[in-house]
Amino acid sequence: MTGLLAMFRRLEGPQTVGRGPAFWGLFAVVLAVALAYPLFSDGYTVGNTVYFFVWVFIALSLCLIWGYGGSLSFGQTAFFGIAGYGYGILTINFGSAYGFTLIALVAAVAIAALFAVLLGYFMFFGRIAGVFLGIVTLAVTLMLERFMAQTAGPEWHIGVARLNGFNGMSAMPPLTIPWPGEPIVLFADVGLYYLVLGLLVFVYLALRILMNSSFGNVIVAIRENPERAEMLGYDVRKYQLITFVIGAVLAGLSGVLYTVWGQYITPSSMGMTAAALPLIWVAVGGRSDLTSTVVGTLVVLAAFQALTIYGSQYALVFMGVLLVLTVLIAPNGLVLGVMNWLGRLATRFTQRAG
Amino acid sequence: MDIATHVFSALYQFGDAFAFLVLSACGLAVIFGMMGVINLAHGEFIMCGAYVTAATVHAGLPLPLGILAGTLVSALVGVVVELAVIRHLYDRPLDTIVATWGLSLIATQGTLIMVGSTMAGVGTPFGSFQVGDYSYSIYRIVLFCAALGVLAGLYALFNWTRFGVLARATIQVPHMAAALGVDTRLIYSLTFACGAGLAGLAGGLYAPTMTLVPTMGATFIMEAFVTVVIGGADVFLGTAPAGGVLAVVKSVMTSWQGQLFGQIGLLVAVIIVVRVLPKGISGFVLRERT
Numbered sequence: 046m047t048g049l050l051a052m053f054r055r056l057e058g059p060q061t062v063g064r065g066p067a068f069w070g071l072f073a074v075v076l077a078v079a080l081a082y083p084l085f086s087d088g089y090t091v092g093n094t095v096y097f098f099v100w101v102f103i104a105l106s107l108c109l110i111w112g113y114g115g116s117l118s119f120g121q122t123a124f125f126g127i128a129g130y131g132y133g134i135l136t137i138n139f140g141s142a143y144g145f146t147l148i149a150l151v152a153a154v155a156i157a158a159l160f161a162v163l164l165g166y167f168m169f170f171g172r173i174a175g176v177f178l179g180i181v182t183l184a185v186t187l188m189l190e191r192f193m194a195q196t197a198g199p200e201w202h203i204g205v206a207r208l209n210g211f212n213g214m215s216a217m218p219p220l221t222i223p224w225p226g227e228p229i230v231l232f233a234d235v236g237l238y239y240l241v242l243g244l245l246v247f248v249y250l251a252l253r254i255l256m257n258s259s260f261g262n263v264i265v266a267i268r269e270n271p272e273r274a275e276m277l278g279y280d281v282r283k284y285q286l287i288t289f290v291i292g293a294v295l296a297g298l299s300g301v302l303y304t305v306w307g308q309y310i311t312p313s314s315m316g317m318t319a320a321a322l323p324l325i326w327v328a329v330g331g332r333s334d335l336t337s338t339v340v341g342t343l344v345v346l347a348a349f350q351a352l353t354i355y356g357s358q359y360a361l362v363f364m365g366v367l368l369v370l371t372v373l374i375a376p377n378g379l380v381l382g383v384m385n386w387l388g389r390l391a392t393r394f395t396q397r398a399g
Numbered sequence: 400m401d402i403a404t405h406v407f408s409a410l411y412q413f414g415d416a417f418a419f420l421v422l423s424a425c426g427l428a429v430i431f432g433m434m435g436v437i438n439l440a441h442g443e444f445i446m447c448g449a450y451v452t453a454a455t456v457h458a459g460l461p462l463p464l465g466i467l468a469g470t471l472v473s474a475l476v477g478v479v480v481e482l483a484v485i486r487h488l489y490d491r492p493l494d495t496i497v498a499t500w501g502l503s504l505i506a507t508q509g510t511l512i513m514v515g516s517t518m519a520g521v522g523t524p525f526g527s528f529q530v531g532d533y534s535y536s537i538y539r540i541v542l543f544c545a546a547l548g549v550l551a552g553l554y555a556l557f558n559w560t561r562f563g564v565l566a567r568a569t570i571q572v573p574h575m576a577a578a579l580g581v582d583t584r585l586i587y588s589l590t591f592a593c594g595a596g597l598a599g600l601a602g603g604l605y606a607p608t609m610t611l612v613p614t615m616g617a618t619f620i621m622e623a624f625v626t627v628v629i630g631g632a633d634v635f636l637g638t639a640p641a642g643g644v645l646a647v648v649k650s651v652m653t654s655w656q657g658q659l660f661g662q663i664g665l666l667v668a669v670i671i672v673v674r675v676l677p678k679g680i681s682g683f684v685l686r687e688r689t
Contacts, residue, residue, distance in 0.1 A: 173673055180628055184624055184669065188666050358512045365501040368497065369505070372494045
């Protein structure tokens with residue numbers, strides 16, 4: 046019991062912004078609004094919101110690896126794609142009876158994690174760091190995209206699942222929860238919304254606890270100064286590998302949920318542009334904090350979609366400009382800057398009141 | 400006779416792969432080796448060179464002049480980019496990657512908006528010749544010679560000219576060079592322009608051999624990065640031998656299993672080499688020498 050309590054105490058700490066009743070009050074309000082939201086909206090808009098939420102997981106994975114761990118990985122979309130294809134191949138082959146889609150979800154994420162262990166072993170135990178890490182992960186991602194894009198012929202199939210080359214796979218069954226009587230099929234509206242929202246809240250809180258635990262402190266110590274962390278007796282490589290694998294799991298989860306949401310996955314979801322987008326969300330939000338990553342991702346995604354509606358071609362140019370300007374002017378991220386400013390304002394206000 | 404044609408075919412494949420790797424990697428290697436900056440917009444500088452070359456050739460200029468124009472325009476764009484963005488990020492290498500990636504997005508999408516999804520290409524000059532049963536493009540031989548020429552030119556530039564000496568001094572001990580009156584900011588600008596120009600040259604040289612689309616930079620960028628990672632920071636001790644080694648891997652894998660496996664071979668090679676030689680070939684050579 047005390048162990049559980051100690052764990053919950055880690056929800057606040059030095060590695061995450063936001064503490065005290067004010068923050069958690071706001072959190073509760075936002076959560077309540079999110080829970081009540083489908084009651085006031087139509088199925089299409091709710092489905093669209095699910096689409097936004099799906100991307101938050103990959104953004105959190107990048108936040109973890111890049112913002113907290115300090116190693117810039119361009120490979121998150123590779124894990125996204127592997128897990129997405131994994132889910133498609135498994136469910137098309139074995140169907141959705143007996144809750145198999147849930148098993149496929151876990152298995153697909155596990156495949157992505159396994160791939161991350163393999164790749165991460167070579168990179169971190171080869172002591173690849175800094176810019177080289179980015180290049181190797183980018184090369185792997187582009188390679189996977191090219192590989193999947195050329196699987197158009199009928200000879201490329203796993204079981205009965207055709208890989209379909211550049212057009213990608215489609216028509217995999219949606220997530221289905223076995224239920225006495227009739228199984229619950231989670232299409233991309235209210236049902237899937239609550240599942241993804243639940244997962245999101247769980248992952249967010251779990252990552253807060255993880256980052257404020259001793260593990261998270263070591264990760265941040267490695268980011269600040271790897272040599273010093275090593276001198277203090279921590280095996281830097283092991284910690285980096287574990288962070289990388291956790292990141293891969295989150296990116297893989299994103300990939301499976303994306304596949305489930307739209308019931309398709311294409312090689313271009315691993316391409317250059319696809320790999321750049323999470324980077325933009327995380328950089329603009331504020332890479333070194335979980336909350337600002339979540340907020341930044343949702344804001345930038347919504348802005349991107351609005352831009353796509355009004356001037357589809359210019360949206361990507363605008364995203365590029367946003368990224369360059371963020372790096373030049375607010376390297377710590379726009380949302381994080383605003384949040385810190387609000388925090389300072391709040392403390393000044395309470396001090397004056399008290 | 401039969402063996403001779405096979406040998407020639409293998410040599411031709413090797414030369415083709417070597418030229419592609421070296422030409423696409425040179426600009427990147429200069430910028431990385433001299434400045435420690437990874438330029439993810441490298442592919443877009445190549446695209447820029449190819450587009451300018453094609454545009455000038457369509458306007459009536461002969462191909463060599465078109466390639467020269469492509470090179471110069473890319474170098475100019477490089478100067479602008481250095482002044483506007485790169486200059487402010489020298490102490491933050493990871494942020495340089497992110498910023499240049501943003502630039503690459505802007506360039507790709509901007510070209511798509513302004514020029515359209517494709518541009519009329521330039522015909523491959525010189526035709527072909529016959530050895531045994533196969534015919535070979537003469538232009539590929541020209542490309543191989545161009546790659547050797549670029550390496551020789553870079554060697555001359557960095558060893559025999561005043562700019563080369565100042566650039567190497569700036570790279571080794573920037574503060575000392577600045578104290579001795581070298582305008583290090585100017586040197587960095589020129590070095591970046593040199594790298595961008597080399598990318599433009601690669602684009603111009605390959606413009607007659609491929610379809611011109613805004614995303615064509617991506618076809619070069621993986622090979623370029625792989626060569627630079629394996630080669631390490633030095634252009635001559637790194638990029639050239641890395642190009643040689645990787646060309647063998649790529650041409651053997653390609654002729655055995657096809658283009659895609661050539662690229663997979665490159666990727667596997669890079670992961671293994673990085674595991675064994677973390678500082679690349681040039682790091683290994685330099686350590687042996689000292």
